[in-house]
Amino acid sequence: MKHASAVAPLPSPPSLAALQDLLRSSGLRSTAARLAVLGYLHETHTPNSHAQMFDALGDRGFDRATIYRNLMDLAEAGIVRRTDLGDHVWRFELVRGVAGSRHTEEHPHFVCLDCGGVVCLPGLSLELHGTGGAPRSVGEKKITVQLKGLCDNCS
Amino acid sequence: MKHASAVAPLPSPPSLAALQDLLRSSGLRSTAARLAVLGYLHETHTPNSHAQMFDALGDRGFDRATIYRNLMDLAEAGIVRRTDLGDHVWRFELVRGVAGSRHTEEHPHFVCLDCGGVVCLPGLSLELHGTGGAPRSVGEKKITVQLKGLCDNCS
DNA sequence: CCGCGAATGCAATCAATTTGCATCAAGCCG
């Protein structure tokens, strides 16, 4: 799985060609807006809200609807995951990025109740006790875990 | 019903007087709509969405806005908690019910990704490993835990 | 039983999305 250097948080520079490949192989055309969205998702490691994405890319002249539709397209293609981290905001997180990009496995998220910030916790593991009464999938760990609390800044 | 014989002492039948007391002691008037909402929250143990509440009580002639405002009032009074369990739907859960009603402590929730059903897991405990990089509050367990997956029905 | 202010019903407003449609451009073919 991981090569010696795979753990390094260094983002593999999203190569333009790689991004295009990813899109094309998913049956999506490679357009400026899509490359921008996809590239941005490769740069940031935390889930982004639609608004965040629009702020970050809006100055490039893309339309809200376009970004929105692209995010949905990417989600449908299985490239990103669309989730609500508990703050009533849709967020999009890269799931199946260009080859070699990490951050693809399911992992817990932490959302700050105060500032709304999101932290990914790929290294966190949970041990569950007293799963009686819980759905089977809980015992089988076939679940998504989400934590809410105060981040170090806000506590 | 399940006779897990566990901790649940049995839902104390929400006495009308008790509900009124609860409202009055929170500075809220005891009205038909409020008693209905509060009573319903005492009966159901899982968080209810605004829509669910309206479905359940709407036939009694209450207005959407009224139920909505009442839920907000109760939330502001600290009687219910308003949370988004990750499906982009606001849910309201009893936090400080009439004396003796349980279900008041913070506990994990499980949301089914398919049917949207919610299960409370008051008995579930978690052991966290590899909290490095996570906010301090995680290690201190000052957090809300939420699980998403498929319930037994949908799996 | 009366009066004041909170609560309610109804409609209008707001905000966040989502969709319709004419236009433009990516990918394909000759």
Next chain:
DNA sequence: CGGCTTGATGCAAATTGATTGCATTCGCGG
């Protein structure tokens, strides 16, 4: 390399759900 076909985009209108304004009604202390 220049069209051609169809998906993608921009702009604006349509939706959907959440909130708020306001006149009326009702709870409840006096």
